[in-house]
Each structure stands twice: as structure tokens, then as C-alpha cells.
Amino acid sequence: MRCRHLSLTNFRTYGRLELDLPPGVSVLCGNNAQGKSNLLEALYMLATIKSFRTTSERELVSWHAGADERFARVSAEIERQASTSRLDIILVEPASGNAANAAAGARTRAIQKRIRLNQQPRRSLDALGQLNCVLFTPADVELITGSPAQRRRYLDIMLCQVDPHYVRVLSRYQRVLTQRNALLRQLRDRRLPPDQLGYWTEQVVALGSELIVGRGQAVTTLNSSLAAIHPRLVDDRPSLGIVYRSSVTDLPSTLAEEAGAVARTDDVRSAVAAQFAAQLDAQQERERRQGMTVVGPHRDDLAFTVDGMDLNRFGSRGQQRTAALAVKLAEAAVMEQRTGERPVLLLDDVLSELDPQRRLLLQEILAGDGLPAASAPSDGRDSGADRGGQVLLTTTELRPFTPAFLAAATVFQIANGALRPAATT
Ligand SMILES: Nc1ncnc2c1ncn2[C@@H]1O[C@H](COP(=O)(O)OP(=O)(O)OP(=O)(O)O)[C@@H](O)[C@H]1O
Ligand SMILES: [Mg+2]
Structure with a gap:
């Protein structure tokens, strides 16, 4: 276009x-x-x-x-x-x-x-x-060195441009999460019986697992496109990889098995939802103490590695910049694949x-x-x-x-x- x-x-x-x-x-x-x-x-x-x-x-x-x-x-x-x-x-x-x-x-x-x-x-x-559009600016080195929130935002912006369903799920998740956090605060302050929480937990799990799977699949395609583009940008040095680090599930291994198998996306989503629900169950005490939802896609992160090395911690500034650029170029390829x-x-x-x-x-x-x-x-x-x-x-x-x-x-x-x-x- x-x-x-x-x-x-x-x-x-x-x-x-x-x-x-x-x-x-x-x-x-x-x-x-x-x-x-x-x-x-x-x-x-x-x-x-x-x-x-x-x-x-x-x-x-x-x-x-x-x-x-x-x-x-x-x-x-x-x-x-x-x-x-x-x-x-x-x-x-x-x-x-x-x-x-x-x-x-x-x-x-x-x-x-x-x-x-x-x-x-x-x-x-x-x-x-x-x-x-895919935008690259000098500030984008923060994709590697910045906060997890910046990396989540990066994935969300990419997906929102190419997937209208993702836009709606993300917007509903944010609303539902706000509601659930408000209830958790009221529970912490003992202003509410705990049975009110169930509905919001279900919603957070259903919508949140869609987001996690959507992002995980995007990362899988980003990786296959990076494998082609990063070596061309760095003259055949070791290749850059991205890992989606979810706070609720070991997504890379689940998705690696399912890569490209669109028919089984529902299975992956159910598996992620089950793990998400179990995590929330296990974290009940912490959630009530802190008055907020402590795991979910709003707490997930991305890791960038070159040859197994964590770029954020060990990469040179130039390496980080080139990696951020390669990711953006790979993003263009992913968007093209999604939209034609x-x-x-x-x-x-x-x-x-x-x-x-x-x-x-x-x-x-x-x-x-x-x-x-x-x-x-x-x-x-x-x-x-x-x-x-x-x-x-x-x-x-x-x-x-x-x-x-x-x-x-x-x-x-x-x-x-x-x-x-x-x-x-
Ligand atoms: N609302 C505004 N109305 C008028 N001028 C504005 C407004 N907002 C920003 N500017 C002016 O825009 C200029 C910056 O433009 P821009 O960032 O596009 O520069 P640039 O050509 O990219 O420069 P550089 O090479 O330094 O990156 C600034 O001088 C600023 O004063
Ligand atoms: Mg400028």
C-alpha cells in the first residue's frame, strides 16, 4: 500500500x-x-x-x-x-x-x-x-533497553494495525482489568464479599489469553522474518531472536509446537487460559494484599537475544540499535503477511x-x-x-x-x- x-x-x-x-x-x-x-x-x-x-x-x-x-x-x-x-x-x-x-x-x-x-x-x-506504517526512530533503541511496558506497547501497536479483532479484545481487556483491580482494592479494604470477583476473573482470563496467544503468534512470525533480515543487516553475524516471556505460561514451547497450525489456535488458547486461571488462583493472597491483578498479558515482556546473549544486558549500543531496526524491518514483513x-x-x-x-x-x-x-x-x-x-x-x-x-x-x-x-x- x-x-x-x-x-x-x-x-x-x-x-x-x-x-x-x-x-x-x-x-x-x-x-x-x-x-x-x-x-x-x-x-x-x-x-x-x-x-x-x-x-x-x-x-x-x-x-x-x-x-x-x-x-x-x-x-x-x-x-x-x-x-x-x-x-x-x-x-x-x-x-x-x-x-x-x-x-x-x-x-x-x-x-x-x-x-x-x-x-x-x-x-x-x-x-x-x-x-x-512501520516507524523507526532513534528512540526505538528503547525497544531493547526500555521498560517491559514499552515492549508490550510495541507488539500491541503492530497487532492493532493489522488485526481489528485484536484491537477490540485489547480494549475490552483494559476495561475488564480496571474493573477487576478496583474490586481487588475494595476486597483489600474489606468493603466487598469475595464472591463478586469470579465474573471479572473469567473475563480477564478469556480476553487475556487471546492477547497472549495473539502476541505469541506475532513473535513467532517476527522471528521467521528476522532470520531472513538480521543477517543481511549485520553481514551474517549470529542471528537475532525474540522470546515472548509471559507471566502466566511458558508460551514459547507451546507455540513452537503449534507454529503455523491455525486450526489449533483454539487449543493453544484453551491451554493458556487454563494456566492463566490456575496462576490467578495460586496468587489470590498476593492479589488481595496488593489490590491488583499480578499476572496477565499486562505484565508480560519480550526478550531479545543474539546467539543466546541477552541484548538488553550485554549488547553494545550499536548492536541494540541495529537489532531495533531489524525488528522494525521484520515487522513490515509480518504486517505484509497478515494483510497482503x-x-x-x-x-x-x-x-x-x-x-x-x-x-x-x-x-x-x-x-x-x-x-x-x-x-x-x-x-x-x-x-x-x-x-x-x-x-x-x-x-x-x-x-x-x-x-x-x-x-x-x-x-x-x-x-x-x-x-x-x-x-x-
Ligand atoms: N505545534 C507546533 N507549531 C509550530 N511549530 C512546532 C509545533 N510543534 C513543534 N514545532 C516546531 O517543529 C520543529 C521540529 O520539527 P521536526 O521535529 O520535524 O524537526 P526535524 O526536521 O525532524 O529536525 P531534526 O533534524 O533535528 O530531527 C521545532 O523547531 C518546533 O519548534
Ligand atoms: Mg527529526
């Missing part, structure tokens, strides 16, 4: 932008603070319906927007193999009423987010996955992270025959020119790129939130 056209109004540095985006690789080149990352942020927002940089959507509305146009709009024409769609996200600051304290009042009121798909209003949950469409790759400042040899290898991967698929070759719907899919990458200079890579790419110069095609020689 690709974003054919991007329109921005009052989005961060962009007062107004109308940009046709070609298939293949686009290089966005510009000095610091010119709006390169802002543009990737806008595209990624269309995929996930949230900003990856801020939870305060008010920050996205341009500071330069006049008092009568306190809104931001991000719109795209999205081309898939069989259809084209238009997605709009509009952020509106509520009207500030009468003059007195207007500015202060407007600052405290929540911003409204309106989403339209082909001009029809949609809820956030229903707009996810219209555009599929290659996602748009957004690579922010990616070369600055890599040594010269890895820079070359990455350019070969991006420009050459594209990313290896996580599964058997696709059914031939791929058109030759588009095999690598759409890639947008940002850089402050063109020097690190090979002439061949630049010759095959479209290069945009970006300054003060305006883009123009650039000469590459």
Missing part, C-alpha cells in the same frame, strides 16, 4: 502542505528543526490515530494558527491493491466562549478528534489500520545510527529487492516497481547515501515546513 497524497493544515510546522508521494523510496533531506520528523509523525498518526511523540494532541496544532482556526488536519489518499480511500483526522480546539479567561479556559478543555474515512465519521478504533499489503516504512534519521558498512547494507535492503517476506512468496499481485514498498526516510545530509540509491529515490529538500524536489548531484 502507499500514501499517494498527504495534506496537512496547521499541523506543527506546516501551515499548509499538499504533497504527492511517489511509490518507492523518498528521501526527505533538511537541516535540524525543519519539519522532517513532523511529517513522519503526521503519517504515522494516520496509521495509529495517535501521535507517537505526544499524548497532548493540543501540541500538534500549529502555534501560528490564527485564533479563528484553532484546528489541525491531517489527510491522506491511501492506495491499496484493490481500492483507494481517504482518511482525515481533524483536531479541533473547543471554542473559547466569551472573552474573559478565554485563553486559559481553552487550554484546559480537551481537544476534539474527528475522524473521517471516505467522508464518513468513524471512531478511532474503526479507523485503525486503514494505513499501515506492504506497509509504508517511515525511517527517521536512520543512517545516523549505523556504522558505514551497516549503512550500505541497509540501502541495499531498501533499494534492492525489498524486504524478505515473512512467509512464502506472495501471490504475484506485487508490481515490480513497487516491490520494496513505499519508504520515507529523513536525513540532514545526502552524503552517506550511495549515488545508486539516490538515483533510484525521489529526493525532497525540506526547509521551514516546505518541500521541494531536490537535485541529487
Whole structure:
């Protein structure tokens, strides 16, 4: 799939932008603070319906927007193999009423987010996955070195883009978990008889085991795609592996036996549910003491290993960065396998992270025959020119790129939130 056209109004540095985006690789080149990352942020927002940089959507509305146009709009024409769609996200600051304290009042009121798909209003949950993007930024080394919550979030974002069922299960799990935790707190404070808990425990187990199995299966496919991609990025050094560490079950061994056996997913889910229920049973005392659900997918983690070595603890910084990049490239292959469409790759400042040899290898991967698929070759719907899919990458200079890579790419110069095609020689 690709974003054919991007329109921005009052989005961060962009007062107004109308940009046709070609298939293949686009290089966005510009000095610091010119709006390169802002543009990737806008595209990624269309995929996930949230900003990856801020939870305060008010920050996205341009500071330069006049008092009568306190809104931001991000719109795209999205081309898939069989259809084209238009997605709009509009952020509106509520009207500030009468003059007195207007500015202060407007600052405290929540911003409204309106989403339209082909001009029809949609809820956030229903707009996810219209555009599929994989984003890599320098901060993504935290996938390896950051908190378990960041790693869980990573898997959840990937799955939410490609699996509408997962989105709903995740959202219900979060609600049910909040309810169960509230009850556990009341039990701790002896404000409730214990028999109230059973229903919520059942719900947490049913929904939670779906999440665990969904994530475990995603990790299995990520691994098979990593086996193809990581050696190409590190010149055939030992391969990177990911293990899903569940707090309720030894999932890798269960899933290894079931890998690819879709018909038996239900069996795996029942097995995981049984172990989850048994764990909750065993942890009753601890839960009542702490007033919260102490095991479940909200406590799970991922481990990254190279040749059996834990990358988080022992990896060099460069190894960790390359691993995070490899995981993102593998993610693109997984998403393609799930949807039949290659996602748009957004690579922010990616070369600055890599040594010269890895820079070359990455350019070969991006420009050459594209990313290896996580599964058997696709059914031939791929058109030759588009095999690598759409890639947008940002850089402050063109020097690190090979002439061949630049010759095959479209290069945009970006300054003060305006883009123009650039000469590459
Ligand atoms: N709501 C906003 N309105 C106007 N300008 C904004 C807004 N939010 C951020 N900016 C400006 O956007 C600029 C940063 O843009 P961006 O992060 O896209 O830069 P960049 O080109 O990626 O730079 P770098 O090479 O340093 O990564 C900052 O100068 C900041 O002041
Ligand atoms: Mg930037």
C-alpha cells in the first residue's frame, strides 16, 4: 500500500502542505528543526490515530494558527491493491466562549478528534489500520533497553494495525482489568464479599489469553522474518531472536509446537487460559494484599537475544540499535503477511545510527529487492516497481547515501515546513 497524497493544515510546522508521494523510496533531506520528523509523525498518526511523540494532541496544532482556526488536519489518499480511500483526522480546539479567561479556559478543555474515512465519521478504533506504517526512530533503541511496558506497547501497536479483532479484545481487556483491580482494592479494604470477583476473573482470563496467544503468534512470525533480515543487516553475524516471556505460561514451547497450525489456535488458547486461571488462583493472597491483578498479558515482556546473549544486558549500543531496526524491518514483513499489503516504512534519521558498512547494507535492503517476506512468496499481485514498498526516510545530509540509491529515490529538500524536489548531484 502507499500514501499517494498527504495534506496537512496547521499541523506543527506546516501551515499548509499538499504533497504527492511517489511509490518507492523518498528521501526527505533538511537541516535540524525543519519539519522532517513532523511529517513522519503526521503519517504515522494516520496509521495509529495517535501521535507517537505526544499524548497532548493540543501540541500538534500549529502555534501560528490564527485564533479563528484553532484546528489541525491531517489527510491522506491511501492506495491499496484493490481500492483507494481517504482518511482525515481533524483536531479541533473547543471554542473559547466569551472573552474573559478565554485563553486559559481553552487550554484546559480537551481537544476534539474527528475522524473521517471516505467522508464518513468513524471512531478511532474503526479507523485503525486503514494505513499501515512501520516507524523507526532513534528512540526505538528503547525497544531493547526500555521498560517491559514499552515492549508490550510495541507488539500491541503492530497487532492493532493489522488485526481489528485484536484491537477490540485489547480494549475490552483494559476495561475488564480496571474493573477487576478496583474490586481487588475494595476486597483489600474489606468493603466487598469475595464472591463478586469470579465474573471479572473469567473475563480477564478469556480476553487475556487471546492477547497472549495473539502476541505469541506475532513473535513467532517476527522471528521467521528476522532470520531472513538480521543477517543481511549485520553481514551474517549470529542471528537475532525474540522470546515472548509471559507471566502466566511458558508460551514459547507451546507455540513452537503449534507454529503455523491455525486450526489449533483454539487449543493453544484453551491451554493458556487454563494456566492463566490456575496462576490467578495460586496468587489470590498476593492479589488481595496488593489490590491488583499480578499476572496477565499486562505484565508480560519480550526478550531479545543474539546467539543466546541477552541484548538488553550485554549488547553494545550499536548492536541494540541495529537489532531495533531489524525488528522494525521484520515487522513490515509480518504486517505484509497478515494483510497482503506492504506497509509504508517511515525511517527517521536512520543512517545516523549505523556504522558505514551497516549503512550500505541497509540501502541495499531498501533499494534492492525489498524486504524478505515473512512467509512464502506472495501471490504475484506485487508490481515490480513497487516491490520494496513505499519508504520515507529523513536525513540532514545526502552524503552517506550511495549515488545508486539516490538515483533510484525521489529526493525532497525540506526547509521551514516546505518541500521541494531536490537535485541529487
Ligand atoms: N505545534 C507546533 N507549531 C509550530 N511549530 C512546532 C509545533 N510543534 C513543534 N514545532 C516546531 O517543529 C520543529 C521540529 O520539527 P521536526 O521535529 O520535524 O524537526 P526535524 O526536521 O525532524 O529536525 P531534526 O533534524 O533535528 O530531527 C521545532 O523547531 C518546533 O519548534
Ligand atoms: Mg527529526
